[in-house]
Amino acid sequence: MPLIEAKNLSKSYGAIRxxxxxxxxxxxxxxxxxxxxxxxxxxxxxxMLTGHLRADEGAAVIAGFDVADQAVQAKxxxxxxxxxxxxxxxxxxxxxxxxxxxxxxxxxxxxxVRQTLDLCRLNExxxxxxxxxxxxxxxxVGFAQAVIHDPEVLILDEPTDGLDPNQKxxxxxxxxxxxxxxxxxxxxxxxxxxxxxxTRVIVIAKGEVRCDESREKFxxxxxxxxxxxxxxxx
Amino acid sequence: xxxxxxxxxxxxxxFTAMVRREFAxxxxxPLAYVFLAVFNAFAVSxxxxxGGLYESGIASLDxxxxxxxxxxxxxxxxxxxxxxAEERRQGTIELLLTWPITVWQAALGxxxxxxxFLACALLxxxxxxxxxxxxxxxxxxxxxxGYAGSLLCAGACLGIAAIASALTRSQVIAFVTGFLACFVLxxxxxxxxxxxxxxxxxxxxxxxxxxxxxxxxxEPFTLGLVDVRPIAYFLSVAFAGLGLSTIIVERR
Numbered sequence: 001m002p003l004i005e006a007k008n009l010s011k012s013y014g015a016i017r018x019x020x021x022x023x024x025x026x027x028x029x030x031x032x033x034x035x036x037x038x039x040x041x042x043x044x045x046x047x048m049l050t051g052h053l054r055a056d057e058g059a060a061v062i063a064g065f066d067v068a069d070q071a072v073q074a075k076x077x078x079x080x081x082x083x084x085x086x087x088x089x090x091x092x093x094x095x096x097x098x099x100x101x102x103x104x105x106x107x108x109x110x111x112x113v114r115q116t117l118d119l120c121r122l123n124e125x126x127x128x129x130x131x132x133x134x135x136x137x138x139x140x141v142g143f144a145q146a147v148i149h150d151p152e153v154l155i156l157d158e159p160t161d162g163l164d165p166n167q168k169x170x171x172x173x174x175x176x177x178x179x180x181x182x183x184x185x186x187x188x189x190x191x192x193x194x195x196x197x198x199t200r201v202i203v204i205a206k207g208e209v210r211c212d213e214s215r216e217k218f219x220x221x222x223x224x225x226x227x228x229x230x231x232x233x234x
Numbered sequence: 235x236x237x238x239x240x241x242x243x244x245x246x247x248x249f250t251a252m253v254r255r256e257f258a259x260x261x262x263x264p265l266a267y268v269f270l271a272v273f274n275a276f277a278v279s280x281x282x283x284x285g286g287l288y289e290s291g292i293a294s295l296d297x298x299x300x301x302x303x304x305x306x307x308x309x310x311x312x313x314x315x316x317x318x319a320e321e322r323r324q325g326t327i328e329l330l331l332t333w334p335i336t337v338w339q340a341a342l343g344x345x346x347x348x349x350x351f352l353a354c355a356l357l358x359x360x361x362x363x364x365x366x367x368x369x370x371x372x373x374x375x376x377x378x379x380g381y382a383g384s385l386l387c388a389g390a391c392l393g394i395a396a397i398a399s400a401l402t403r404s405q406v407i408a409f410v411t412g413f414l415a416c417f418v419l420x421x422x423x424x425x426x427x428x429x430x431x432x433x434x435x436x437x438x439x440x441x442x443x444x445x446x447x448x449x450x451x452x453e454p455f456t457l458g459l460v461d462v463r464p465i466a467y468f469l470s471v472a473f474a475g476l477g478l479s480t481i482i483v484e485r486r
Contacts, residue, residue: 050332075334082332086325088255090262102251103333145329 001064002027003077003153003183008058009048011041018044020207021058026183026200028152031175033198033215034187037233041207042187043083046157049185050080062153076104079151083158083187085142089131093122093141096130100145112148119174120144136167143171147178154184160193172197191225194218205233248335252343253350260313260351273309273355277301278362293370295377296456298362302384303420303448306352306391311412313351314395315405317344318483322403327483341480345396345472352388356381376458383455386468387448391416393475400479416448423447 002025011019019041026032036042047053049060051067051074060067065074087096097116101109117123120140125133130141143159159175160168175184175197186197194201194215201218203211210232211218221228260266277298281287285297321327330340363381366372391412398412399405421427422443431440444450451464 047328052328052331072334072336075332078332080329080332082325082328084325086329088259088326089324090259091255099251099255100333103248103335105245105247105334 003063004049004155004185005061006045006049006058007061009045009055009060010057011044011048011053011055018207019048022204022207022209023058024202024209024212026185028183029180030200031179031184031186031198033194033201034185034204035189035191035194035201035229036187036204037189040205040233042204043157044207045204046080046155046185046187047082050078050155051075052082076149077151078153078155079146079149080155081142081146081157081159083161085139085159087130087138087141087145090129092127092129093117093133093137093144094126096141097144097148100148104149106149116144116148119147121170135162136164139163139167140171143174147174150178152182154178154182156184156186158187158189160188160190191229194225203229203232248333249339249343252335252340253347256344256347257350259316259347266351269309269313270355270358273305274358276305277359280305281362287366293366293372295363295366295372295380298359299380299384299452299456300449303387303423303452306384306388307416307420307448308413309355310352310388310391311395311398311409311416314348314392314412315399315408317348317396317399317408318479319399319402319405319408323405331483337480337484341396341476341483345392345476348392348396349385349389352392353385356385356388373458376456379458379460380456382460383452383464383468386455386465386472387452390419390448390468390471390475393472393479394419396475396479397482400482419446419448421447423450 004026006022006024009019009022010017022041022045024032034042034046044053048055049062049067051060051071054068062074063077065077067074088099091099094113094117097113098109101112106112117126120143122137122140122144125137130138133141139159139162143156146154146156160171163171172193175186179199186193198215200214201211202209218228219225260269280301281295281298285300287295287297290297318327321330331337363372363377366377367374394415395408395412398415399408401411402408424447428440428444431443435443446467451467454461454464
């Protein structure tokens with residue numbers, strides 16, 4: 001059974017059809033790079049997969065649970081970091097993670113918070129309010145709340161956006177460490193990320209899937225990935 | 235451990251976590267203290283200087299509660315403005331709605347926390363009651379009924395504030411619209427719109443509408459009359475507001 005399934009997802013905003021009939025499935029151990037120009041429908045697709053947006057047509061299934069009909073069960077198996085990694089700015093990092101752990105009903109929230117602070121290397125800022133953090137740390141806090149329950153499914157909307165090369169390396173390192181046990185979707189428009197992180201690539205443009213193939217096949221399309229990207233999304 | 239092993243049966247834990255965070259949220263900014271100070275200053279000074287609580291020479295708090303609909307109309311929307319507007323502004327609503335808690339649980343948790351905060355403001359006025367008790371010999375049952383009525387009135391205003399907050403990402407807009415809606419309910423009870431309504435509904439209709447005024451429903455409590463009707467009125471406004479705001483959040 002695939003851990004993530006998008007079945008004919010469609011979504012319109014008024015007259016604009018943001019996502020049209022998008023289908024794919026992601027298995028355990030896969031890290032899917034979700035590529036596409038801005039406004040292609042990446043975030044909308046992710047929002048439908050996570051249950052934040054209701055699909056006009058089609059269904060999203062997480063770990064076997066329909067996100068519309070069995071929302072709470074589906075969300076228990078899901079870790080999601082929305083674009084820009086929003087968080088309650090007035091809370092400290094530790095308080096915020098504790099809240100996430102409690103809200104998820106974790107059996108041992110204090111231990112989960114401790115492990116997550118270690119994993120994401122957030123210990124030195126644990127007592128700081130999130131508003132006072134640099135962008136790099138804030139992105140990591142967003143990532144931390146998504147992995148605090150060690151979910152089987154991880155959906156990350158531009159997790160490395162705005163990070164410096166060291167911070168990007170760090171986020172990729174953590175992702176690689178846990179990827180084998182999870183199904184992961186990472187949206188990005190940084191093409192180098194494909195080679196370093198992903199096992200598979202889905203390119204989306206104008207709301208439609210333009211390409212869905214293994215990393216090797218994608219990289220074999222040409223040495224200039226930017227040109228490949230332009231051609232696929234034209 | 236995988237996600238399924240780590241999750242014990244969550245039970246009420248997510249809900250209580252929600253209430254705790256929201257309640258503590260008020261005290262994370264100076265706003266809460268400003269709010270409590272303003273509420274107390276107005277509650278006390280209106281009762282003593284405008285209502286003539288002391289000069290009346292009567293050991294009763296009805297002149298104190300008389301101004302509570304005005305206070306709640308102003309301050310419940312102030313406390314309720316952040317309920318959803320702040321989540322939208324910060325973008326955290328996307329987190330909240332993708333965490334394993336239903337919108338109803340989240341909404342109820344937020345609402346109860348805000349109501350509890352308003353209860354704290356009300357509780358801080360207990361010295362007024364104690365002063366009256368020290369100066370005279372009031373009927374404590376009546377005073378307790380008055381406090382219960384005032385708390386219910388606060389809940390009704392908060393219900394309206396929740397709708398206003400669910401509709402916008404700006405706390406200022408949420409506050410102003412919430413205040414205006416509550417303000418109308420205050421004025422209705424004083425017959426301000428009577429002439430206008432008489433043209434539309436006839437004189438029988440006017441009386442029905444006047445029953446929707448906040449003071450109309452609070453007054454019996456301040457006289458020690460705990461009746462089903464005003465309780466039902468306040469609770470229905472509160473829960474209608476809670477329900478509508480939840481539907482608005484779900485639909486968006």
